[in-house]
Amino acid sequence: MLEMSAKPHLPLHVVLRHDKGRDRWVLLAPERVLTPDAVAVDVLKLCDGARTIDAIVAELAREYQAPAGQIAGDVVKLLTDLKDKGIIVT
């Protein structure tokens, strides 16, 4: 269970970068290339180890012009999924 005060970040061996040749974002990990969808990319870009999940939700609420309460559940669900896959750590 993720706390809203947790500060998620990518582990050292997971890299989020733009794949210029194929015009998409990719996550690079040992022997893996994953393609996060647009929302996952927006969330992952904010996972810098400094922002709390609360702060990430607030920032996305501004960006998407949606009430924080409405998107918080989806963001936590996504982060939980990413954590289970080892793509973020807290």
Place this chain on the structure above:
Amino acid sequence: MTILDAAPVAAAPICAVAPIGLLAELTHRCPLQCPYCSNPVALEAADKELPTAIWQDVLRQAADMGVLQLHLSGGEPLARTDLEDIMATAGEVGLYANLITSASGLTRKRLERLAELGLKHVQISFQDAEAANADRLGGAKNGHVRKLEAARMVRELGLALTVNAPIHRQNIGNLGALIAMAEELDAGRIEVAHVQYYGWALANRAALLPTREQVNASVQVVDAARARLKGRMQIDFVVPDYYARRPKPCMGGWGSTSMNVTPTGKVLPCHAAETIPGLAFDNVRDRPLRDIWLTGAAFQKYRGTAWMQEPCKSCELKEVDWGGCRCQAMLLAGDAAAADPVCAKSPLNDRVRAIAEAESGSDAAAFTQRNYRNAKATAPA
């Protein structure tokens, strides 16, 4: 390359514009002498290796054309004293760098420097979980102990660690112990890789091929470990295809996801491609990497499905397994365009099963060690 598929982070589709991965075989020099080495039996000499500047240029070209993953391999890549210079370029151009190593020669100082330059992941091969047998197989005194030390150092520096465990008849009984060892070393991943029979492994097949019962037992060990370690350690499992009913989709299809540059600069669709007579390989010294990938004769030869014969041509799985492995078709059927004989649909499949049964049941234990002396003895003229 293994691909995880689960939304919202979906598996990357294969893209023909460029390979996803580039295997850089920096050298064939290696302090180990494993009898199943994937290098060709004709090893390339040190004085013919590409210089630093050409490797750096290859990496720049690779990143520019869309390669994402770089595998720094060999031989033993640490045998190159300029590995750090090559790694520096990989870091600069944003290639995700994996070091595929025996760990011999991996000092803390070198590893720290490589990590600073952007190295993310280290894969260390282990010959067995039992030191004496591991050192006998690898042919290097105290090799196993040094590997354990190196693996701990990798984790201390926060890099991702993969334990690569080649499995065969002379260590298959210790598979459970190898998985436990990887767990104890805090590896994020273990590759349980049944040896594939090409090159050195083919020459030593009678001493290495496990029995069907041993293979089935290994599947059970892996299944149980996967259930136990879910979410903690990922287990990639490569089965020995001599007992399969369908062939492996070798390289995800010829010339579709990966390319291999040899120590002297030849560009191959896979590491065993030189065993196919008549294929002409371009060299990075002569042509741009992108041209070699897109139009090189060796890449075009078995790309897609147009080259196929029956039973592949009309097979509903032809775009699933791509007819299996071209090199294995060459080795076992004498025709690289034939169906991989490990496929149950191949007319030669009975022969493969007979070989597997006879050789795995033999008590042959002696093998030829992989080294330059034996390479000269076994290399084709």
